[in-house]
Structures are given as C-alpha cells and as structure tokens.
Amino acid sequence: MIEYTKCSSNNECVEIIKNAVRNKELTIIFGKCTVDYQGRAASKLTEGERFVIIKQDGAIIIHRPIGYSPVNWQPSTSVIEVVERDDRVVLTAIRNKPREIVWVYFSEIYGIIHGKLVDQGEFVMYMDEHEIRDILYENPELIEKGLRIIEKEKPIGNGYADLFGIDKNNVPVIIEIKRISASRDAVLQLFNYVKIYENKTGVKPRGILVAPNFTSSAIESIHKLGLEYKEINLQLLWKYKKAREIRHGTLLEFLAKKK
Amino acid sequence: MIEYTKCSSNNECVEIIKNAVRNKELTIIFGKCTVDYQGRAASKLTEGERFVIIKQDGAIIIHRPIGYSPVNWQPSTSVIEVVERDDRVVLTAIRNKPREIVWVYFSEIYGIIHGKLVDQGEFVMYMDEHEIRDILYENPELIEKGLRIIEKEKPIGNGYADLFGIDKNNVPVIIEIKRISASRDAVLQLFNYVKIYENKTGVKPRGILVAPNFTSSAIESIHKLGLEYKEINLQLLWKYKKAREIRHGTLLEFLAKKK
C-alpha cells in the first residue's frame, strides 16, 4: 500500500520515481536539493533538506522542515520529468496556462515513499460565508426588524451583492456580509454596489455591512460614506442554523456523524 | 536521518509519534482516518486514506491523495497531543489565537516517517510586487515622462499608496501597482487614496493604476471615477532590473547562482 525505499544509486531513484509517477501513485521524496521556479514570478532556493510530494493527480508540493506553507509547488501538472544529470536527480514540473516551470535538483536522496491511497471521504465545511448568508437570508430579523430579503447574490454592475432586500419603509437595502472581521475593503465593496444601484435606478438604497466585528477604519469609512453596519453574533447564528436543520431533518444526520 | 516504521500496534504508533513530536522531528503519518475541525469555521471529513504531516515547528498539514491544497491544517501549533482511544490513534492539535482545534482519528496507520531535516537554504523571490515597485521607483519614466517619485509606501489615511509623486505640471500623482492583473478592487483602493488625499489637502491628485493588464470592469471603473491607468511590460521591467543589478554589482552574484 505504502512502500519506503532507501535507494543506493541515483539511477535507482529515478526509476522508482518514474514508475510511481507513471502509476499515479502518491510519491514523497526526502533529500537534499535546490529548487528553481520560473513563471508568473521567479524564485531560487539554495541547498537544504526538504521533501517533495507528488500527488496522485500530478500536483507537486515542496516543503521545508518548518512552516505551514510550501516553499514551491505546481498544481496538477501536465508534465513531470525525472532524469539524472551531472550526478543529480532532476525533477522538472511544467505547467501551461500560465506557463510555469519548477526544477528540483537533488544532490542526495534519503528515501522515497510511494503507494496508492484511496480516499472517497466526504468533506463538509460549516459556517462559511455561504452558510451565514443562507441563515441571514432565512432570518432577516437578525439584521433588522421588518427587513424582507428579496434576493441572494444579486448581480449589481459586474459584482454580486450578498443580499438585497426592502426595509419596513420600502427602502431598498444592499447587504454585504463578512464572516469574521470586516475591514475597509468590505466597506468599499459595499459602497461600490450602493453607488452603482443608485446610478442605475435613481433610488438611493441603504447599504449595511454585516459582520461579527469591524476594524476601526472600516467603521470610520462607513460613517464617512453614509453607510450602516450591523454586528451579528455567530453563536446566535449557529443556534438558528441548528433550528433550521431540525426543520430540514438533517440534524439527526449531523448528530449521527458527530458520534 | 529519516526513518520509516510500520507499526504493529496502536500503542507503538502512539509512542513513535509522541517521541518524534517531542524531539521536534518532521513526522508524516500514513493511514486511514477521519478529521474534525472547529475554530473560525468547522469541518468534518469522513473516513479515507490520507497522510498527516507534522513539521518541526509543530505545523500540521493533512493531505488527501489528490490536489494542491491540504484538506485540514494547523499553523505552528501550541499543543499536539497523541493518544489511543476506542481502538483509534487520536491526534489533537490545538492553537490559541484564534482558538482552533483539529482532531485526526486514525482507524489504521500504515506507516510513520520521522526524522530531523536540516535546511539553512536561502529563498529568494524575484519580480514580486515589492521588486516591481522598486524598479518603478527608480525609473518613473516607465510610468510617464516627467514624473518625479517622491515617496514609496506613502501612508494615506489608514492605508499605504504604493508610490506618490509629482507630474511635469506639478500635480500630485498617487500610484497603485498590481503585479499581474488589476481588477475593480484595485481601482477602489486607488480611488480611496485619491479621495482621502483630496479631502485632507484640498488638492485633487491624479490617480494612476499601473499593471501589466486590466480587467474590463477595472477600466470601466477607472473612467467612471476619473482615474487613469498605465500598462507596463514586465519584460521591460526585467531588463531595467538587470541594468540596475549591473549598476549595483549584484548581477555577477545572480549569474553565479544561476550556474
């Protein structure tokens, strides 16, 4: 299923890697290498000990021993080439659109993992922006009393307003939602929609930024631009979500998975 | 340096992982697992074959056999816990600020890689936004004839204008740079700086968006907001960069590394 090999020669390494890649196996190479990259930008990494992951779809990820982020990578690549040259094992990964190339030069390979992993698991994310939007869509009173939501993801100009509704005085309301913290960027986004809507319809809508919290400069900009903001409580939303799940009969399933 | 172990029992696995983590070794666990995450959001991943990377600084990355992106992760974590429970090896990674927890439940472990990697290599990125800004700072004629740049990263309001200068008619110019493609977001960013500058000084500055290319809606917004844009050629900038490196005497070093 998963095999580990300490190769005795570069030639053997090349063969093992080539075979593994051809068979679309997960392959991880541990060794001392340098890495060059050229494409949208360009980078150089001088010698050190790293590991290179080649995934079953050809994605390549090069990790240093520290840190979350890979130092170099290549998404599911069209061409992977492995050769020996000048006493080094050279791995080349070429992607078109955008045209980008990663070169890994191994001066030494300590070992190679390879094998096929089977993963049919289902991944579900909760409480992302999409879900928050849906909860607010179904419970507009969480934003404001008497608010009626008309549309989700309403196209305005070239963009999309998260929610669009009408308040109790029949004034149109454009709502921009941020999942965590709303900064000035979000205010500008909202302002843009409000301006475009006003230009197009001649009616000045309200603009409400909805988020669990706001940077000080966001609030400053909100006031300056004549917009509004509403703080929401994620815990409360979570309760509404669970209530909704009971209504939709999916909570039992959720709890079952929880077990 | 790097060791691979096929464990015969959960207990043995727990011991190996615990030791490796305690010794700050790079550890990779191959096995069948489910993963839960709770923090800024929450997620569930049902059973499948994956590998879990524990880096030497405690960062945790969980990869499925396909794709560039990890399915779950934890940046350099404060607490990593490994125990056996209900016939499973349970790995818990806890991070504070923000408070987030990842749980990995292994029903089966195929093998464990662990060992210390030494990586003192130097990583250099070329032609990122910072470098482009520096080249334009030193060669303002690439943007416009007669333009004099006064300041890099000029604080305006709560943000920073990439470049600030004076044109040949002594009109102040605020410049926003994008490395690849400028979209409406960048226009709004620039517009924000122009507005704030005008409010503060009473002088209406020009605003120029500089990028290799522009989305159509960006150009539309530029016109609507009375801003300007200037297309730059990265190839040309690259030549200026190399010319600068010759002047600075670093090209030889660059070529030496290239060899």
Added chain:
DNA sequence: CGTGCCAGGTGCCAT
C-alpha cells in the same frame, strides 16, 4: 497586538 495588503495566492462558481 491589530491593521493593511501582497501572494507564483488557490478554489469555486458565474457568465
């Protein structure tokens, strides 16, 4: 610390 902003961002979905 938070705030701002870039990133070879990546990924997802829309037209």
Added chain:
DNA sequence: ATGGCACTTGGCACG
C-alpha cells in the same frame, strides 16, 4: 477562458 470573490486564507511589515 475570464471575472468576481471567499478563504480556517497565510504571511509580512509597520504603527
């Protein structure tokens, strides 16, 4: 394919 936008964004620099 291009565009718009969220992301458990992560990462860095600066006040």
